[in-house]
Amino acid sequence: MISNTGITISVDAMGGDHGPSVVLPGAAIALQRHPGTRFVLFGQSEAVLPVLDQHPELKAASTFHHCEISIRMDDKPSQALRQGRYKSSMWRAIEAVKTHEADVAVSAGNTGALMAMAKFCLRTMANIERPAIAAIWPTLRGESIVLDVGATIGADAQQLIDFSMMGGAMARALFGVERPTVGLLNIGVEEVKGQDEIREAGRLLKETPIPGIDYRGFVEGDDLGQGTVDVVVTEGFTGNIALKTAEGTARQIGAYLKAAMNRTWMARAGYLLARSAFQRLRDKMDPRKVNGGVFLGLNGIVIKSHGGTDAEGIAAAIDLAHAMARHGLREKIEADLENFHLRVSDDVPATPESSSQ
Amino acid sequence: MISNTGITISVDAMGGDHGPSVVLPGAAIALQRHPGTRFVLFGQSEAVLPVLDQHPELKAASTFHHCEISIRMDDKPSQALRQGRYKSSMWRAIEAVKTHEADVAVSAGNTGALMAMAKFCLRTMANIERPAIAAIWPTLRGESIVLDVGATIGADAQQLIDFSMMGGAMARALFGVERPTVGLLNIGVEEVKGQDEIREAGRLLKETPIPGIDYRGFVEGDDLGQGTVDVVVTEGFTGNIALKTAEGTARQIGAYLKAAMNRTWMARAGYLLARSAFQRLRDKMDPRKVNGGVFLGLNGIVIKSHGGTDAEGIAAAIDLAHAMARHGLREKIEADLENFHLRVSDDVPATPESSSQ
Numbered sequence: 087m088i089s090n091t092g093i094t095i096s097v098d099a100m101g102g103d104h105g106p107s108v109v110l111p112g113a114a115i116a117l118q119r120h121p122g123t124r125f126v127l128f129g130q131s132e133a134v135l136p137v138l139d140q141h142p143e144l145k146a147a148s149t150f151h152h153c154e155i156s157i158r159m160d161d162k163p164s165q166a167l168r169q170g171r172y173k174s175s176m177w178r179a180i181e182a183v184k185t186h187e188a189d190v191a192v193s194a195g196n197t198g199a200l201m202a203m204a205k206f207c208l209r210t211m212a213n214i215e216r217p218a219i220a221a222i223w224p225t226l227r228g229e230s231i232v233l234d235v236g237a238t239i240g241a242d243a244q245q246l247i248d249f250s251m252m253g254g255a256m257a258r259a260l261f262g263v264e265r266p267t268v269g270l271l272n273i274g275v276e277e278v279k280g281q282d283e284i285r286e287a288g289r290l291l292k293e294t295p296i297p298g299i300d301y302r303g304f305v306e307g308d309d310l311g312q313g314t315v316d317v318v319v320t321e322g323f324t325g326n327i328a329l330k331t332a333e334g335t336a337r338q339i340g341a342y343l344k345a346a347m348n349r350t351w352m353a354r355a356g357y358l359l360a361r362s363a364f365q366r367l368r369d370k371m372d373p374r375k376v377n378g379g380v381f382l383g384l385n386g387i388v389i390k391s392h393g394g395t396d397a398e399g400i401a402a403a404i405d406l407a408h409a410m411a412r413h414g415l416r417e418k419i420e421a422d423l424e425n426f427h428l429r430v431s432d433d434v435p436a437t438p439e440s441s442s443q
Numbered sequence: 444m445i446s447n448t449g450i451t452i453s454v455d456a457m458g459g460d461h462g463p464s465v466v467l468p469g470a471a472i473a474l475q476r477h478p479g480t481r482f483v484l485f486g487q488s489e490a491v492l493p494v495l496d497q498h499p500e501l502k503a504a505s506t507f508h509h510c511e512i513s514i515r516m517d518d519k520p521s522q523a524l525r526q527g528r529y530k531s532s533m534w535r536a537i538e539a540v541k542t543h544e545a546d547v548a549v550s551a552g553n554t555g556a557l558m559a560m561a562k563f564c565l566r567t568m569a570n571i572e573r574p575a576i577a578a579i580w581p582t583l584r585g586e587s588i589v590l591d592v593g594a595t596i597g598a599d600a601q602q603l604i605d606f607s608m609m610g611g612a613m614a615r616a617l618f619g620v621e622r623p624t625v626g627l628l629n630i631g632v633e634e635v636k637g638q639d640e641i642r643e644a645g646r647l648l649k650e651t652p653i654p655g656i657d658y659r660g661f662v663e664g665d666d667l668g669q670g671t672v673d674v675v676v677t678e679g680f681t682g683n684i685a686l687k688t689a690e691g692t693a694r695q696i697g698a699y700l701k702a703a704m705n706r707t708w709m710a711r712a713g714y715l716l717a718r719s720a721f722q723r724l725r726d727k728m729d730p731r732k733v734n735g736g737v738f739l740g741l742n743g744i745v746i747k748s749h750g751g752t753d754a755e756g757i758a759a760a761i762d763l764a765h766a767m768a769r770h771g772l773r774e775k776i777e778a779d780l781e782n783f784h785l786r787v788s789d790d791v792p793a794t795p796e797s798s799s800q
Contacts, residue, residue: 162635226695236630239638273593273683278519281596281680307687311695320684323638326630327681328688330664335692338583338668342727343700346720353720360713363703370699 092122093189093411095404096182099129100156100175102194102393102400106137109194112400113148114141119401120408126182128153128175153178159196159393166199167206176200180207183386189411192378192403194391201237201381201390208384213423216241217383218249218322219390220256221329222376222406225313231257232310234322235329235379241321243286246270248423250291252382253317254299255422259413265298266316269305271324279304283321298422336371374399378406380415387416449479450546450768452761453539456486457513457532459551459750459757463494466551469757470505471498476758477765483539485510485532510535516553516750523556524563533557537564540743546768549735549760551748558594558738558747565741570780573598574740575606575679576747577613578686579733579763582670588614589667591679592686592736598678600643603627605780607648609739610674611656612779616770622655623673626662628681636661640678655779693728731756735763737772744773 097113099106106129117123125148127134138145155174157166170177176195180203182188193200201217210217218234231253234241241249250268257266270288272280277288284304291301305314307328320328347357347364357364369375374392377399381388387410391403410416454470456463463486474480482505484491495502512531514523527534533552537560539545550557558574567574575591590610591598598606607625614623627645629637634645641661648658662671664685677685704714704721714721726732731749734756738745744767748760767773 226698239630271684273596273680273687307684307689308691308694310688311691323630324681324684327628327664327677327685330630331667331685331688332664332692334665334668335689336696337665339693339696339724339728341583342724346724346727347717349720349723353717356713356715356717356720358713359716360704360710363706363710363713366706367696367699367703370703371696 092124093120093408094124094126094187095407095411096126096128096179096188096191097404098176098179098191098193098195099127099134100153100195102391102395103159105129105156106134108395108397109400110134110137110141110144111397113404114144115397115401116404116408117144117147119405123147123408125149126151126179126188128178128182130154130156130175151178157195157199161196161199163198163202166196167202170199171203171206177203177207180204180386180388183388184208190387190389190407192389192391192407194393194395194400194403196393197236197379197390200388204381204384204386204388208386208388210383211385211420211423214248214252214383216245216248217381218252219379220253220382221325221379222260223310223318223332224370224376225311227313229261229376230310230313230316230318231260232318232320232325232329233382234320234325236322236326237381239321239323241283243283243290246283246287246319246321247290247296248383249319250287250299250301250317251296251422251426252419253319254296255418256380256382256410256415257316258298259415259418260409261316263316265300267302268299268317268319269302269309269315271318271320271328272304272306275304275306296422296426340371374402376402378403380406380410382419385416387411449481450477450765451481451483451544452764452768453483453485453536453545453548454761455533455536455548455550455552456484456491457510457552459748459752460516462486462513463491465752465754466757467491467494467498467501468754470761471501472754472758473761473765474501474504476762480504480765482506483508483536483545485535487511487513487532508535514552514556518553518556520555520559523553524559527556528560528563534560534564537561537743537745540745541565547744547746547764549746549748549764551750551752551757551760553750554593554736554747557745561738561741561743561745565743565745567740568742568777568780571605571609571740573602573605574738575609576736577610577739578682578736579617580667580675580686580689581727581733582668584670586618586733587667587670587673587675588617589675589677589682589686590739591677591682593679593683594738596678596680598640600640600647603640603644603676603678604647604653605740606676607644607656607658607674608653608779608783609776610676611653612775613737613739613767613772614673615655616772616775617766618673620673622657624659625656625674625676626659626666626672628675628677628685629661629663632661632663653779653783697728731759733759735760737763737767739776742773744768
């Protein structure tokens with residue numbers, strides 16, 4: 087089946103806790119949902135080819151490249167770079183984006199190594215100091231984007247503004263809203279709250295509005311699940327803690343619910359009657375459904391899947407990669423950045439009169 | 444009924460969104476659970492006395508002091524201090540702890556004002572630079588203590604160690620464990636992760652073990668709900684975001700569950716059958732059950748209740764205050780601090796030989 091989307095996705099087949107045995111079935115599921123997608127697969131042939139043979143449709147849609155080296159889940163970023171640069175399956179999946187062989191790369195490998203390699207190979211965009219990892223956050227209103235969830239610790243005001251722009255571009259691509267709402271994560275909504283960087287970023291976003299986003303001020307931790315804004319911006323340490331706290335809380339409540347429904351025969355009978363409702367709830371809370379961190383701010387899009395996920399989770403990460411490529415996320419970010427930095431750039435000489443306006 | 448506990452609790456009757464109409468019924472519930480408790484109530488007599496008359500047992504157990512001034516929920520800390528020092532119900536409830544008229548103070552007033560007044564009135568303990576707010580966190584194992592959840596933004600290594608000690612003392616008081624386990628909240632468990640302050644605190648806690656606590660290294664956001672350690676230590680910004688994110692996630696899942704159970708008649712029938720199980724779940728998730736942030740590191744214990752809670756929530760905060768006083772939390776912290784600082788103090792001269800060991 088030929089589709090007119092013509093999207094090619096490079097995949098690190100060795101990534102994640104289970105490697106090809108989960109990554110390839112995941113790609114096969116995604117291919118069914120997006121017929122016409124092409125794949126470039128990287129991995130050790132002895133591990134990849136037997137699994138690929140079991141998925142003839144995926145095999146027909148794929149080009150395979152043997153790579154001797156795989157990055158382990160516990161490799162340190164520096165170690166991964168030293169041993170895996172230029173030749174590991176992770177590196178080569180990223181490199182395929184750089185050489186335009188692929189539109190987007192997907193790996194379930196370890197986050198630190200993947201980010202280090204992606205930065206080294208793709209480099210940060212002009213006007214961006216630091217990349218960020220954006221997560222899709224399920225909310226009562228639908229979904230929001232939260233960034234940074236762990237690329238770097240700390241962010242100054244300018245970096246928070248960059249994150250706002252990049253998250254805004256991603257929201258436009260993913261949710262199809264024209265001017266996504268953006269909030270800065272803080273411990274109160276008053277202007278006096280929070281670290282200097284956050285207050286400064288808030289002041290700048292108010293004083294110099296960015297055309298593509300609708301800045302709404304500070305939001306708090308409980309606004310994340312409510313979906314108060316389309317994009318929640320924070321530095322990577324706080325974002326990572328918030329993300330894992332929410333995941334842990336969801337698991338905790340799931341465990342409470344399971345225990346409660348098993349306690350009496352009445353509860354068990356009720357559970358059976360309401361089974362489809364519980365299934366819906368489980369679907370809602372299924373972390374695999376929103377699997378995939380998007381690396382933003384590099385000259386190319388890389389999607390990080392959870393390492394411990396199954397084929398469905400990998401498929402969700404590839405779905406996300408497909409959406410990001412289909413909607414031209416990278417080009418959207420580049421255009422936004424160029425527009426914005428042209429407007430505020432110091433390189434544009436201004437007469438004293440005009441600059442004081 | 445006379446009890447041998449002899450605990451006196453001072454209460455800011457004007458605090459919270461609903462003032463005396465919720466605070467006093469809350470105190471009345473707590474009194475039923477802890478007969479023999481004495482209360483010192485502060486507030487405007489026109490607002491307090493009519494409600495107090497409806498609770499004769501509470502009235503009999505209480506001393507009331509009229510205060511003309513009440514701190515509003517949106518007063519800034521500086522404003523509250525300026526207008527309410529020495530004379531507001533909030534100040535006087537705190538002051539009662541300083542003058543030993545009460546063992547512990549409770550207020551549902553605004554956090555910033557309460558902390559500012561508590562610091563000004565009670566002063567920080569010797570050897571403690573900054574107070575912290577500790578929250579009780581419901582976990583799969585029971586409960587943990589998390590601090591700081593919002594007293595101050597940022598903390599250096601020494602402050603994180605102080606928080607570990609204070610949290611450890613609180614865990615001993617509240618959970619009755621001899622050497623509570625303590626973890627530092629971080630974005631990974633490896634020693635290289637996190638901000639300098641966190642890594643430095645981790646190194647020091649490993650190298651110079653504190654007798655009263657069992658330091659277990661770094662924990663992540665999802666360890667909070669699992670109850671991996673008894674005490675989770677973090678600086679106030681991250682702690683506040685984590686706390687509100689967890690509360691928001693719990694509310695979000697509650698809303699999903701409600702919607703799912705209302706969708707079909709089968710689900711509704713199942714819900715009715717399993718009603719007691721859902722009630723147990725609701726109890727587990729009830730934020731009122733664990734209401735109360737404990738101010739640690741001051742010369743006196745102050746409990747902050749959620750402002751928007753009802754009488755049950757206030758009662759839970761007073762229960763917590765009672766437990767903290769009953770177990771001598773303040774004395775436990777003081778003893779721990781003295782022990783520890785005696786051991787590592789710079790004031791103890793060391794010969795060059797011994798100091799280099």
